[in-house]
Amino acid sequence: MSWMxxxxxxxxxxxxxGVTMARMSFRTATGNYDVTLSKTEVQRIRRECGRILKEMEASK
Incomplete structure (x- = not known):
């Protein structure tokens, strides 16, 4: 099983x-890390993930 x-x-x-936010949580051997994100930040992460996935597919 992966860490995800x-x-x-x-x-x-x-x-x-009254504002919807996102909390991204990482649990590692050294502790827990929480990052609070706005909608705009989630959209930026989504774009970057899409870009990286395209690069990974192109390098096959």
Whole structure:
């Protein structure tokens, strides 16, 4: 099982002052790390992931 499958990484939404945000959590051997993201930041991450996936497919 990978660290993503066994709960080492997750993204959840939550509301703060009426604004929906996302919390990205990483669990590692050295601790837990939480990053709060706005909708715009999630969209940027999505674009970057798409770009990286295209590069990985092109290098096959």
């Amino acid at each position: 499958d066994d709960g080492g990484f997750e993204v959840k939404t939550f509301a703060r002052n």
